[in-house]
Amino acid sequence: MEMAVQSKFTPWASLAGGVLIGLSAVMVMGLFGRIAGISGITGGFLGALVPMRGAPRDRDWRVAFLLGLVAAPLLMMLSGGTVAQSVPGNLGGMLAAGLLVGLGTALGSGCTSGHGVCGLARLSRRSLAAVVTFMAAGFATVFVLRHVLGTV
Structure with a gap:
């Protein structure tokens, strides 16, 4: 049986991505004392939008983090790079x-x-x-x- 490889081997891009993910995790922990988990960040953001008991009040950094997730591939494409998906x-x-x-x-x-x-x-x-x-x-x-x- 022959296996199909669906992605290219990109060690430098993968290393850079890993470093950026690690850096963002350290920054979120150091600056806000929070874990950089996407489900927690998104849940906290949605909880801050919809008034409910126990919802976090730290919406701004969550918005910035989520916007960064969307903006990064857009900036990559604007700079001439490609984002294969x-x-x-x-x-x-x-x-x-x-x-x-x-x-x-x-x-x-x-x-x-x-x-x-x-x-x-x-x-x-x-x-x-x-x-x-x-x-x-x-x-x-x-x-x-x-x-x-x-x-x-």
Whole structure:
């Protein structure tokens, strides 16, 4: 069986991206005393917009962080670079995947960026358990989709 490689080997771009992710995580922790997990940042931002008990009041840095996630690829394209992305045509599958990811971040008290980048760096046992679970679920999903269902 021949495997199809869907992405190019980009060690320098990947290294630069990793350094920037690490730098942003350190900056968010150092400046705001918060974990740079996207689900927590987004949830806190939405909670600050909709008045509810226990909602954080630190909306501004969250807005800046989320705008940076959107602005970075746009600036890359404006500077002449390319941002390669593929989106599957299966809208139902994408919807199901999004709902499952949302459910998983709620059940796991965080997402891959919060647990994988920040939690592991803090030597959190809970984050280690979450990352092992994320990875095992990802491996199982790929195995089932490729080798059982033959869809990928």
